[in-house]
Amino acid sequence: MINTLLKHKNNLVKSMEEILGEANVLSSYDERYIYSTDSTNITNPEEIADVVVFPVNTLQVSKIMKYAYANNIPVVARSAGTNLCGACLPKHGGIILNFTKMNKIININKNNLICIVEPGVIIEDLQKAADAYNLFYPPDPSNLKVSMIGGSIGLSSGGPHTFKYGSTKDFVIDLEVVLADGTIVNTASECSKDVTGYNLTQLFVGSEGTLGIITKAVLKLIPKPESKRVMLAYFDSLDDTSKAVNDIISNLITPSVIDLMDKNTLQTVESFYPSGLLTDKAAALLIEIDGFKSTLDEQYKKIIEICYKNKSAYIQTANTKEEEERIWISRRSSFGATAKLAPNVVTEDVVVPRENIVPLVIGIRKICNKYNLKTCIMGHIGDGNIHPNIALDLRNPIERKNFENAKTELFELALSLNGTLSGEHGIGCEKSYFINKAVESNCLFLMKQIKKLFDPKGILNPGKIF
Ligand SMILES: Cc1cc2nc3c(=O)[nH]c(=O)nc-3n(C[C@H](O)[C@H](O)[C@H](O)COP(=O)(O)OP(=O)(O)OC[C@H]3O[C@@H](n4cnc5c(N)ncnc54)[C@H](O)[C@@H]3O)c2cc1C
Incomplete structure (x- = not known):
C-alpha cells in the first residue's frame, strides 16, 4: 500500500x-x-x-x-x-x-452561453444563478441540492433531464486541472467549438479524480425553456409502459424527462411522502415536456393520447406549480423513501439499449427475489438507465453476501443485454472488480496506459476504476 x-x-x-x-x-x-x-x-x-x-x-x-x-x-x-x-x-x-471552500460562480456570460465555476459550487445554486439570466444548466442528479460541480464532472453525472439534454459530459467546455506533480493546465478554450488537438477535456470528465484535480470549469449553458408541463402516467404492465415510451419518441416528441417508477417505488414513496400516488399500478412514467408555450399544448395532448392507446390506467396531470412540485418531490424521494426500509440503501446504475429495458427490469426483479432483497426499481427509462434501490442491512453478513451475488448477476444480465455497468454513477471501488468483463481488453490496456501517463506514481485516488 x-x-x-x-x-x-x-x-x-x-x-x-x-x-x-x-x-x-x-x-x-x-x-x-x-x-x-x-x-x-x-x-x-x-x-x-x-x-x-x-x-x-x-x-x-x-x-x-x-x-x-x-x-x-x-x-x-x-x-x-x-x-x-x-x-x-x-x-x-x-x-x-x-x-x-472553492465554491464561487466566477462568471455567467449570457452572450457566449457559458459560465465559469469552481468545483465546490452546488449544482442547484448554479441552476438558480443561470435562471436569473434566463439560462439553464440541465444536468440534474436527483440530489442536486447538495452535490457539486467537481464531483459531477468527476463522474459525468446525469439525471432526469439527460434524455433530452445530455449528461454532464455534454456541458463541459474547458477545465483548469492540477496534474499529479502540481502542474496547472487548461485543457481547451472557452469556445463552444474546439478541435485543436486531442480532446483532453473529456478525458478528465468521468475520470473519478484518477487523472488530475479539477479546480475550475467552463460549462455550457442553454437558453431556458419558456414553459414546461408535467404528468404521471400509470400502467398495469411494464410492457405497456415501455411501448408508450417508444411510441412517444417515434411520434417525434422528445420529452425533457421520461422516468420510470415501479410498483414497489410507488408504494414506498407514498408511505414516506403521501401525495396521492396510485400504489396498485405496475409502473408510472413521470413525463415532462418543455419549450415554447405555444407548442406544448399539442405535444401534451398527443402524449396523453399515446399513453391511453398503450392502455395507461390513469394519467395524473399537474395543472399548477404546486402539483408539478409534488410530482417531482415523489420522484426525487425514491432513494430517501427506500432508506426507511432498512439501515442501508445501495443504488445500482446499469444501462442497456432502450429496446432491452423490459427484459432488464424483469431480470432485476428475478435476481432480487432470488436473493430476498427488498428492491424499488426506478430510473431513466428513456436512456435505458435503471436504478434498482436495494434496501438491506450491510452489517448482516448473509444480506451482504446475497447483495454481492445479486450485484454480479445484475452486471452479467446488463452485459447479456448489450448494456454496461454504469450509466451515470461511475465505477469507484464498488464495480471495479467487474470492469475487465465490461470493457474490451485492448481498451482497458489503453486506459491503464493513460492512467500511468497522467499519474506515474499512482497517487491520484488509488484503488478506483481498475
Ligand atoms: C440521493 C442521491 C441521488 C442521486 N441521484 C443521482 C442522479 O440522478 N444522477 C446521477 O448521475 N447521480 C446521482 N447520484 C450520485 C452522485 O450524488 C452524483 O453523481 C453527484 O453529482 C456527485 O457529486 P459530489 O459532489 O457528491 O461528488 P463526490 O462524491 O465528492 O465525488 C465524485 C467523484 O468525483 C471526484 N471528484 C470530486 N471533486 C473533484 C475535483 N475537483 N477534481 C477531480 N475529481 C473530483 C471524486 O474523487 C469522486 O471520484 C445520487 C446520489 C444520491 C445520494
Missing part, C-alpha cells in the same frame, strides 16, 4: 497547515473518519484519510500536489461526497482534498 510510505504523518499535517493555514486542515480521528465516507456506507475504519484539507484557490491545490508527489502520498478529491460507488473513499489513506 502506498500509505505505508507515509512515515511522517505529523510532518504531513504541519506541511498542510503551512500551505493552507490551520483553519483549513482537519486531523482528528473523527474528522478524518467523517470525510472518509460517501453514500455507499462501506467505509472501512482502517482505510481513512490521514488529513483532510480545504484549499481556497488553485495555487494551494498545486502546492498540495507538489508535496504529495514528492512524498508519494495518495490524494483523493472530494466535493460533496455523495457518490454511490465508493469513488472518493481514501482506500490507501493520504490527503482528502475537499472542495467545499
Whole structure:
C-alpha cells in the first residue's frame, strides 16, 4: 500500500497547515473518519484519510500536489461526497482534498452561453444563478441540492433531464486541472467549438479524480425553456409502459424527462411522502415536456393520447406549480423513501439499449427475489438507465453476501443485454472488480496506459476504476 510510505504523518499535517493555514486542515480521528465516507456506507475504519484539507484557490491545490508527489502520498478529491460507488473513499489513506471552500460562480456570460465555476459550487445554486439570466444548466442528479460541480464532472453525472439534454459530459467546455506533480493546465478554450488537438477535456470528465484535480470549469449553458408541463402516467404492465415510451419518441416528441417508477417505488414513496400516488399500478412514467408555450399544448395532448392507446390506467396531470412540485418531490424521494426500509440503501446504475429495458427490469426483479432483497426499481427509462434501490442491512453478513451475488448477476444480465455497468454513477471501488468483463481488453490496456501517463506514481485516488 502506498500509505505505508507515509512515515511522517505529523510532518504531513504541519506541511498542510503551512500551505493552507490551520483553519483549513482537519486531523482528528473523527474528522478524518467523517470525510472518509460517501453514500455507499462501506467505509472501512482502517482505510481513512490521514488529513483532510480545504484549499481556497488553485495555487494551494498545486502546492498540495507538489508535496504529495514528492512524498508519494495518495490524494483523493472530494466535493460533496455523495457518490454511490465508493469513488472518493481514501482506500490507501493520504490527503482528502475537499472542495467545499472553492465554491464561487466566477462568471455567467449570457452572450457566449457559458459560465465559469469552481468545483465546490452546488449544482442547484448554479441552476438558480443561470435562471436569473434566463439560462439553464440541465444536468440534474436527483440530489442536486447538495452535490457539486467537481464531483459531477468527476463522474459525468446525469439525471432526469439527460434524455433530452445530455449528461454532464455534454456541458463541459474547458477545465483548469492540477496534474499529479502540481502542474496547472487548461485543457481547451472557452469556445463552444474546439478541435485543436486531442480532446483532453473529456478525458478528465468521468475520470473519478484518477487523472488530475479539477479546480475550475467552463460549462455550457442553454437558453431556458419558456414553459414546461408535467404528468404521471400509470400502467398495469411494464410492457405497456415501455411501448408508450417508444411510441412517444417515434411520434417525434422528445420529452425533457421520461422516468420510470415501479410498483414497489410507488408504494414506498407514498408511505414516506403521501401525495396521492396510485400504489396498485405496475409502473408510472413521470413525463415532462418543455419549450415554447405555444407548442406544448399539442405535444401534451398527443402524449396523453399515446399513453391511453398503450392502455395507461390513469394519467395524473399537474395543472399548477404546486402539483408539478409534488410530482417531482415523489420522484426525487425514491432513494430517501427506500432508506426507511432498512439501515442501508445501495443504488445500482446499469444501462442497456432502450429496446432491452423490459427484459432488464424483469431480470432485476428475478435476481432480487432470488436473493430476498427488498428492491424499488426506478430510473431513466428513456436512456435505458435503471436504478434498482436495494434496501438491506450491510452489517448482516448473509444480506451482504446475497447483495454481492445479486450485484454480479445484475452486471452479467446488463452485459447479456448489450448494456454496461454504469450509466451515470461511475465505477469507484464498488464495480471495479467487474470492469475487465465490461470493457474490451485492448481498451482497458489503453486506459491503464493513460492512467500511468497522467499519474506515474499512482497517487491520484488509488484503488478506483481498475
Ligand atoms: C440521493 C442521491 C441521488 C442521486 N441521484 C443521482 C442522479 O440522478 N444522477 C446521477 O448521475 N447521480 C446521482 N447520484 C450520485 C452522485 O450524488 C452524483 O453523481 C453527484 O453529482 C456527485 O457529486 P459530489 O459532489 O457528491 O461528488 P463526490 O462524491 O465528492 O465525488 C465524485 C467523484 O468525483 C471526484 N471528484 C470530486 N471533486 C473533484 C475535483 N475537483 N477534481 C477531480 N475529481 C473530483 C471524486 O474523487 C469522486 O471520484 C445520487 C446520489 C444520491 C445520494
